[in-house]
Amino acid sequence: MGRLEGKVAIVTGSTSGIGIGIAKVYAAEGATVVISGRRAEKGQVVVDQIVEAGGKASFHYFDITEPASIEALIADTVEQYGKLDILVNNAANVALKDGRVDELTLEMWDAILESDLRGTFYATKCAIPYMKEIGGGAIVNIGSMASCAGDLGSTAYACAKAGVDIFTQYVALQYGKDNIRCNCIRPGLIVTPENEAKVPQMLKDIFLGSIMVNRYGCPEDIAHAAVYFGSDESTYTTGQIINVDGGMNSHAPTVAQFRQMNSRTW
Numbered sequence: 001m002g003r004l005e006g007k008v009a010i011v012t013g014s015t016s017g018i019g020i021g022i023a024k025v026y027a028a029e030g031a032t033v034v035i036s037g038r039r040a041e042k043g044q045v046v047v048d049q050i051v052e053a054g055g056k057a058s059f060h061y062f063d064i065t066e067p068a069s070i071e072a073l074i075a076d077t078v079e080q081y082g083k084l085d086i087l088v089n090n091a092a093n094v095a096l097k098d099g100r101v102d103e104l105t106l107e108m109w110d111a112i113l114e115s116d117l118r119g120t121f122y123a124t125k126c127a128i129p130y131m132k133e134i135g136g137g138a139i140v141n142i143g144s145m146a147s148c149a150g151d152l153g154s155t156a157y158a159c160a161k162a163g164v165d166i167f168t169q170y171v172a173l174q175y176g177k178d179n180i181r182c183n184c185i186r187p188g189l190i191v192t193p194e195n196e197a198k199v200p201q202m203l204k205d206i207f208l209g210s211i212m213v214n215r216y217g218c219p220e221d222i223a224h225a226a227v228y229f230g231s232d233e234s235t236y237t238t239g240q241i242i243n244v245d246g247g248m249n250s251h252a253p254t255v256a257q258f259r260q261m262n263s264r265t266w
Contacts, residue, residue, distance in 0.1 A: 002030025003231040008081045010034045010073065012062060012123060013091030015042040017192040018142065021219020022088055022226050027055030029227055031086065034077050036062035064091040064119035074126040083134045086230040087127045089120040089164075090142045098157050109156045116160035117167070124171060128180060136179025140229045141168050142222070143186040143241065148249055161186075165241050172239030181238035183229045188245025190217040212247030 004026055014023040015037035027033045027050040035043045035050075035057055043059035050057040060076060063069040078084050093115035097108055124139055131137030146154050147162035164184060171182035189207050191199075208216065225244050228234050243249050 002028065003227055003233065004086070005030030007031045007085040007230065008034070008077065008083055009086035009088065009230060010036060010077055010084065010127075011088040011090055012036050012064065012073075012119075014088075015039045015046060017194050018187060018190060018219045018222050019088075019090045020046055022090060022223040023057065024050060024053075024055075025220060025223035025227060026086075026088075026230070027057055028053065029231075031230070032056040032081060033058075034073070034081075035059045036073055037091070038063055062091070064093065064115050064123075067122055070119065070123050071126055074123065074130065078130050084127055084130045084137065085134070086138045086140065087123060088140045088142070088226060088230070089123055091119060092116045092142075094157075098154050100153060101155055104156060112156035113160045113163075116157060117163040120164055121167060124167075124182075128175060128178075131180050132175075132178050137181075138230045138234070139171060139180065139182040140226050141182065141184040142226075143168075143184045145186050145188055145243065145245055145249055147186065148243075168241060169239045176238055181229070181234065183234070183238060184241040185222055185225050185229070186241060186243045186245065186249075187222050188217050188243065188248045190219060190222060192219060207248070210248050211245070212250065215246065217244065217246060 009026050009031045011019055011023045011026065011033060013019040014035045023033045023035055023046060033050065035046050037043050038061065040059060040061060047057045047059050060073050061069065062073045074084065098112060120141055127139065141164050143164045144161035146158040147165050168182050168184040189211065208214065222244055225242065
């Protein structure tokens with residue numbers, strides 16, 4: 001019996017990268033998974049892969065910047081499956097242009113906070129009433145190591161993810177009495193098919209030297225932490241923010257230096 005057997009889970013932004021990894025591991029652990037994102041063809045590929053492996057999944061269109069889309073994702077999931085046990089807030093628009101404070105326009109700032117913070121807030125807000133109806137649930141937010149130390153070029157993104165950190169704790173505080181848990185995972189350097197070719201090898205080598213387990217992370221590393229937070233094993237764990245980074249942030253000054261180099265070379 002899987003650790004998520006019988007649970008219904010939404011994984012936002014699960015047509016690529018970390019989201020796919022979480023969705024597949026959730027399905028392997030017995031959850032019925034709703035794949036969500038803007039790219040229906042890619043989403044259906046993920047669904048087909050899960051079903052072929054013996055899991056249960058469906059696709060629902062989802063745009064993190066559109067409140068009506070968020071509302072529909074949550075409501076339609078409950079209508080189709082009768083409940084919502086787990087919400088994984090993974091969606092973010094990493095393609096948005098960021099920069100130094102004096103380089104950012106209000107439009108750039110607003111776009112990043114809209115996708116990376118407001119969307120997490122609103123999806124959570126929409127999910128909470130349904131979780132209350134069934135006596136509880138689990139919310140898993142995907143944060144970022146960018147909220148731990150500054151660099152020279154990710155101002156808005158880092159601020160948005162820092163907001164996700166504190167939002168996690170507020171949700172845990174306000175809804176613990178309703179048996180709703182909320183935790184956050186900060187991924188380290190996770191190599192995905194989408195980002196592998198974009199990162200210069202020199203930068204990869206430098207980061208690898210700072211990772212204590214001497215390897216890059218993969219989406220499944222984040223997924224395994226997300227399984228714990230979504231499962232009944234974590235019923236006494238809430239309001240937590242954990243780094244899944246191979247120990248990289250255990251020596252933060254070095255990481256901050258690498259981030260500064262990253263902003264100049266990447």
